[in-house]
Amino acid sequence: MRYAETGFNLEIDLSQGSIRRVATDVTLTKRHLGGQGTAAKILWDNVPPEIEPFSPDNLLIFSSGLLNGTPVPGANRTSVSTFSPLTNLYVNSLMGGWFGPELKYAGYDKIIIRGTSPGLVYLYINNDKVEIRDASHLQGKGCQETAALLQQELKDPKIQVAAIGLAGENKVLMATIDHANSSASRHGVGAVMGSKRLKAIAVRGTNDLYVSSPAELWDMCKNKYQEIYDNKNCGDPMAHDHNEGFHVDNFAWGNARTRRQGYWNKEREGKWVSKWKQVRTRDSGCYNCPKDCHYSISYPGRHKYFLKCFSKLTYCMAAFEEIDFNYDILGVTSAYGLDGFSTPQVLAFAVELYEAGILTDKDLPDFPSDGAGRFFYLVEKIVRREGIGDVLANGVYAAARQIGNGAEAFDHNTTKKVEQVPLKLGVINYPFYLMYCTGEKMNITQIEGSFPQAPIADPEKRKAFVENWDAAPEKFKKWYLEWEPRQHMPIEASVNVCDWNEAMHYIDDAIGTCAWLSSFRGQFGGSPPYHLFNLPEFISLASGLDLDLEELLEISRRNRNLIRSLNIRRGLRRIDEKPPEDHWKKRDPEMEQKHLDAYYEFKGWTNDAIPTKETLDGLGLDYVSNDFITRGILTGTEVTLTKEDSDGKIGAPKSEGC
Amino acid sequence: MSDHKQMRIVKEIKVDLDKCVACRACEVACSGFHASPKYSSFNPARSRIRLIMDMLKDVYVPVRAGEYTPAECTGRHSFKINGKEYAECSFCPTSCPSRDLFKEPDSGLPLKCDMCEGEKIPLCVQVCRPGALTYVEREEERVEELKLGDMEIGLQSLVNRYGLQSVLDSVTRISIKS
Numbered sequence: 032m033r034y035a036e037t038g039f040n041l042e043i044d045l046s047q048g049s050i051r052r053v054a055t056d057v058t059l060t061k062r063h064l065g066g067q068g069t070a071a072k073i074l075w076d077n078v079p080p081e082i083e084p085f086s087p088d089n090l091l092i093f094s095s096g097l098l099n100g101t102p103v104p105g106a107n108r109t110s111v112s113t114f115s116p117l118t119n120l121y122v123n124s125l126m127g128g129w130f131g132p133e134l135k136y137a138g139y140d141k142i143i144i145r146g147t148s149p150g151l152v153y154l155y156i157n158n159d160k161v162e163i164r165d166a167s168h169l170q171g172k173g174c175q176e177t178a179a180l181l182q183q184e185l186k187d188p189k190i191q192v193a194a195i196g197l198a199g200e201n202k203v204l205m206a207t208i209d210h211a212n213s214s215a216s217r218h219g220v221g222a223v224m225g226s227k228r229l230k231a232i233a234v235r236g237t238n239d240l241y242v243s244s245p246a247e248l249w250d251m252c253k254n255k256y257q258e259i260y261d262n263k264n265c266g267d268p269m270a271h272d273h274n275e276g277f278h279v280d281n282f283a284w285g286n287a288r289t290r291r292q293g294y295w296n297k298e299r300e301g302k303w304v305s306k307w308k309q310v311r312t313r314d315s316g317c318y319n320c321p322k323d324c325h326y327s328i329s330y331p332g333r334h335k336y337f338l339k340c341f342s343k344l345t346y347c348m349a350a351f352e353e354i355d356f357n358y359d360i361l362g363v364t365s366a367y368g369l370d371g372f373s374t375p376q377v378l379a380f381a382v383e384l385y386e387a388g389i390l391t392d393k394d395l396p397d398f399p400s401d402g403a404g405r406f407f408y409l410v411e412k413i414v415r416r417e418g419i420g421d422v423l424a425n426g427v428y429a430a431a432r433q434i435g436n437g438a439e440a441f442d443h444n445t446t447k448k449v450e451q452v453p454l455k456l457g458v459i460n461y462p463f464y465l466m467y468c469t470g471e472k473m474n475i476t477q478i479e480g481s482f483p484q485a486p487i488a489d490p491e492k493r494k495a496f497v498e499n500w501d502a503a504p505e506k507f508k509k510w511y512l513e514w515e516p517r518q519h520m521p522i523e524a525s526v527n528v529c530d531w532n533e534a535m536h537y538i539d540d541a542i543g544t545c546a547w548l549s550s551f552r553g554q555f556g557g558s559p560p561y562h563l564f565n566l567p568e569f570i571s572l573a574s575g576l577d578l579d580l581e582e583l584l585e586i587s588r589r590n591r592n593l594i595r596s597l598n599i600r601r602g603l604r605r606i607d608e609k610p611p612e613d614h615w616k617k618r619d620p621e622m623e624q625k626h627l628d629a630y631y632e633f634k635g636w637t638n639d640a641i642p643t644k645e646t647l648d649g650l651g652l653d654y655v656s657n658d659f660i661t662r663g664i665l666t667g668t669e670v671t672l673t674k675e676d677s678d679g680k681i682g683a684p685k686s687e688g689c
Numbered sequence: 690m691s692d693h694k695q696m697r698i699v700k701e702i703k704v705d706l707d708k709c710v711a712c713r714a715c716e717v718a719c720s721g722f723h724a725s726p727k728y729s730s731f732n733p734a735r736s737r738i739r740l741i742m743d744m745l746k747d748v749y750v751p752v753r754a755g756e757y758t759p760a761e762c763t764g765r766h767s768f769k770i771n772g773k774e775y776a777e778c779s780f781c782p783t784s785c786p787s788r789d790l791f792k793e794p795d796s797g798l799p800l801k802c803d804m805c806e807g808e809k810i811p812l813c814v815q816v817c818r819p820g821a822l823t824y825v826e827r828e829e830e831r832v833e834e835l836k837l838g839d840m841e842i843g844l845q846s847l848v849n850r851y852g853l854q855s856v857l858d859s860v861t862r863i864s865i866k867s
Contacts, residue, residue: 100731101731102717102718102721102728102731104714129713136732136733136734175745179745187789188741188742188743188776189742211744212744236734237732237734237735237794238732238734238794239724239730239731239732239735240730240731240732241729241730242728242729242730242731245721245724245726245727245728245729246726246727246728248728249721249727249728253718253815253816256714256816256818257818259818260818260819261818312747313747314710315710315711315744315749316710316711316712316819317712318712318713319712319713319714319717320712320714321710321712321714321817321818321819322710323710323819327744327745327747334745335745337744
């Protein structure tokens with residue numbers, strides 16, 4: 032009997048129109064947990080590196096997290112894993128809501144989609160009944176509208192839908208997959224779904240999902256509801272905070288170049304709050320989580336949509352407009368299914384190119400003169416891939432090179448071809464340097480999160496913080512205590528911080544716990560509801576796997592190295608690992624490279640960012656090292672420099688009493 | 690025939706629709722509580738409280754399973770409250786043939802909320818931290834009519850039909866004959 036998971040995947044081939052229910056191997060759960068961990072293994076086994084992201088042979092995998100559908104509060108995130116058309120590398124984009132749990136109740140842990148349908152279709156999963164259905168009537172429909180139409184058509188309001196909009200249908204590389212109040216937005220997962228001509232997936236499930244230790248698990252869970260609800264240091268801090276000063280004064284406006292310090296003031300706050308009161312209709316949460324991080328917006332003349340996180344500000348800042356414009360354009364982009372992080376930057380990039388004379392009236396006929404008008408104009412061009420929109424739809428990095436004529440210089444805020452958060456800061460911060468360089472997710476918010484971004488200046492307060500910091504292994508407490516403002520931590524500390532931060536995301540992304548309750552939230556307040564010291568028990572009681580901290584960390588390392596290997600096999604190397612060039616004003620190239628060296632050593636990777644045979648074999652990834660040797664990526668004789676340090680990774684409970 | 694006055698406990702779950710965040714923890718907890726063994730499996734379809742939900746219309750109504758009915762209503766009604774439209778049956782707790790709610794998914798047998806017998810507070814309320822569901826118990830004086838026996842029911846119906854005098858006359862006649 033399987034606990035916490037169903038033990039079955041759905042394999043859909045849209046070229047052949049075939050549907051298979053396939054039993055999964057429990058050994059893989061033991062080795063990778065679930066979510067993106069097992070998805071990465073499936074991609075490794077089935078998608079060779081020469082397969083293009085838009086090829087029918089690329090797989091698009093929807094994974095429930097291992098704890099989705101169990102009573103563990105806030106374990107509701109669904110992973111979408113595939114190879115990204117933006118980067119040609121692995122992507123794992125996540126969404127909250129109700130989709131993953133519903134999939135479990137339908138009797139499946141994953142939906143694995145291969146092939147390309149001849150016409151636009153949607154997938155209807157109702158327990159054992161699974162059908163590929165014609166979706167021509169949904170062509171061009173908005174994401175939220177598609178969901179509502181399918182619930183009507185299938186006469187079941189409890190169906191959970193994940194859908195693409197026009198952007199996905201037209202393979203725009205900022206296209207999202209939207210579900211209820213959430214979306215999997217990054218690196219063009221919506222474009223991959225569009226390339227498969229799959230408009231939507233509608234899921235309904237009414238089966239039981241079993242857990243291994245019922246009474247003990249429920250005892251832990253029932254207390255968690257209250258703790259999460261009361262804990263001010265979890266959930267989305269932007270959902271209920273109306274003081275936007277931190278973001279508007281410190282983050283960059285336009286094409287990530289201009290800081291407008293002093294922009295925020297009481298008068299503006301009053302205006303913005305009053306606009307928010309006019310358009311915000313309701314707060315809501317996700318499955319089995321008492322937080323209310325999402326809110327619905329009814330903007331006159333627009334479809335209702337859900338706002339989340341930083342997209343609250345991204346469009347108005349990119350267009351140098353006021354908040355009203357942000358609410359207005361989100362009504363359009365949410366329906367089209369466009370990523371609220373990268374799209375505003377692509378639009379601002381185009382506006383800058385026009386102002387610099389690189390794009391002209393020939394490229395942009397009848398281009399409006401105001402920021403808002405220009406953004407609306409460009410969005411319509413991009414989602415239809417009309418004229419210059421066809422180029423901009425490929426994201427800043429590719430568009431800059433396609434346009435040429437000096438446009439490359441305007442691509443200054445991407446790493447690994449991914450638009451980054453528009454931040455321009457003073458002095459380099461080495462943990463962040465490492466995260467920007469080496470993170471497989473590329474977006475910093477998906478890599479950072481457990482260790483605070485800066486030290487608390489008052490030593491007494493810092494001490495108090497550390498005393499209450501239950502989520503941190505001992506050595507991080509020591510490093511944090513010793514970290515003085517405007518100083519750099521030792522290299523070893525920066526490397527460990529990067530490692531801990533990313534490890535927490537690898538755990539969340541395998542079990543489906545929300546980063547707002549775990550991997551992202553420890554850095555602010557230091558008291559995330561889920562952390563290294565309680566997750567092993569939740570996972571064990573739900574799944575019966577009987578994990579301890581060190582075993583959990585080993586799985587996290589295995590998943591991390593497998594995903595790195597997927598990217599290595601597709602060409603990623605050290606040369607690609609760098610932050611946006613002007614992210615920090617004061618850089619130190621020599622120290623940066625020392626940090627990178629130390630990080631690779633710590634990870635057991637070669638100097639060129641490749642996991643060594645020893646590292647891979649130690650994690651039971653022999654099939655990866657064999658493949659690397661066959662392909663000439665490794666010789667097999669590379670030395671893992673950190674052999675003697677291998678106990679020093681965050682696991683390190685022996686010496687530190689974690 | 691005299692009526693009896695009795696005190697009894699009325700258990701009530703109060704619902705504040707504005708506080709619901711649509712997490713459906715109530716469904717999770719209910720389905721776990723009623724699983725056998727307790728909390729061994731989870732399945733909102735088995736829950737005796739369901740969230741009737743239409744996110745785009747801001748409709749979030751937790752409804753507790755009430756009585757089973759073999760026939761659907763003769764007509765339908767829908768509500769509009771403060772300008773917000775609620776779909777038909779949104780507030781109805783009945784396990785009814787017109788919809789797929791409050792039925793065991795395998796057998797189709799009706800489900801009915803039992804206020805989590807044995808628990809001080811129903812599970813759905815325990816996990817509803819945003820406060821959409823709250824639990825109150827109050828004592829209520831209830832006047833209970835004495836139950837009529839079979840003979841009394843029969844006689845009462847004869848009285849209703851023929852009048853008291855006619856029944857008395859008949860009883861007299863019968864007694865004289867016998």
